[in-house]
Amino acid sequence: MTKKKKKLLWILISVGVVVIAAGVALIFWLTREEELQAFLLDVSAYDNVTNSVLKVNNPGADSEGPTPLPRYPASAPEGYEQLRDSADFANRYSTSYQDVYCRENQMVYLSQSYARDQQQVDLLTYAHFETVQFGGREVFCYTEDEYSGAVWLDGDHLMELLVYGTMERDDLLAWVAGVDNQNPVEPATRPLEFVPGYRIQAGTYEDGTPRWEMEFTSIAGNPxxxxxxxxxxxxxxxxxxxxxxxxxxxxxxxxxxxxxxxxxxxxxxxxxxxxxxxxxxxxxxxxxxxxxxxxxxxxxxxxxxxxxxxxxxxxxxxxxxxxxxxxxxxxxxxxxxxxxxxxxxxxxxxxxx
Known part of the structure; x- marks a missing residue:
């Protein structure tokens, strides 16, 4: 074999190796993207339940999730008073967070946790929900007389919004828009402190008696x-x-x-x-x-x-x-x-x- 042919052969082999490596990398990337793609699935038809049930499909998730779970900051629409700030309670062991707001006896709970694979999420409605594509998220929204809410995934975060009372879809989506999923924060070091409780009337029952929402004195901080x-x-x-x-x-x-x-x-x-x-x-x-x-x-x-x-x-x-x-x-x-x-x-x- 002449030197020219040998050189050409080595060039072809090198090109082949590069092509194969690129193909393997592409397959790995596509597979990885598919594995990490998480979504919510309505499984109500498969369960004998009185309310709708969603299931998290997140096969790439760890069984436990990170500790602490990075927290997505959130801002409320205008006019709401914040009763509980999850930033105060975040610590190095936190795996979930909850913020609580109120306005005119309407209570709003915004929760975030790790989206574990096959985790079930109960909605306080049955078949009366709609899915909305909003800001790159698929949001499950529902509105009832006593409860309203929204559920969605932000990366590996399961986000749940629960409202005591009627809230229409656009108002629910305003809460979704207030979650900053681009700037997750880690718990800050803070001394222990007492946080006062609250007792607020959140509407009334059918017989006219007041319905109270209460939180007792708790302790916040991350020393x-x-x-x-x-x-x-x-x-x-x-x-x-x-x-x-x-x-x-x-x-x-x-x-x-x-x-x-x-x-x-x-x-x-x-x-x-x-x-x-x-x-x-x-x-x-x-x-x-x-x-x-x-x-x-x-x-x-x-x-x-x-x-x-x-x-x-x-x-x-x-x-x-x-x-x-x-x-x-x-x-x-x-x-x-x-x-x-x-x-x-x-x-x-x-x-x-």
């Missing part, structure tokens, strides 16, 4: 983990009590607790909470009263120099206070004065965690 983590403990059982149980979670040391009991069988429970999946700490559902003017019967207190909240009734009390990167929760299922609850809290001591 940096302490270099020297501690916990609050009793050095010995409080006077008149004996230790009944010591509790500890199995997930990254996020919970420690001790249960004591007095001679009357009343329980005193001391708990230390750090982070959980949705809120930065265990959700503080401080008990509430049926009294409209005092529905959340709490008062601010100071315990060991830390900000706290105290709930007190004749037969039960709850004391919560904020440490550097965790929350202490002390409950007594019996009769105790507010001063006694704070005194028990002051008896606790810091111990390495």
């Amino acid at each position: 940096a983990p302490s270099d020297n983590p501690t916990q609050r403990v009793f050095s010995q059982a409080p006077e008149g009590f004996t230790l009944q149980e010591e509790m500890q979670d199995s997930w990254e040391g996020q919970y420690f607790g001790w249960e004591y009991q007095d001679t009357g069988g009343n329980r005193l429970t001391l708990e230390n909470w750090t982070f959980s999946d949705y809120n930065p700490v265990h959700t503080i559902s401080i008990w509430w009263s049926n009294d409209d003017d005092n529905w959340e019967n709490t008062s601010p207190v100071t315990v060991n120099g830390r900000e706290g909240r105290l709930y007190h009734q004749e037969d039960a009390s709850e004391l919560v206070w904020l440490e550097e990167d965790y929350v202490v929760h002390l409950t007594y299922e019996g009769s105790a004065t507010p001063e006694q609850m704070v005194a028990w809290g002051e008896q606790t001591m810091l111990q390495p965690r």
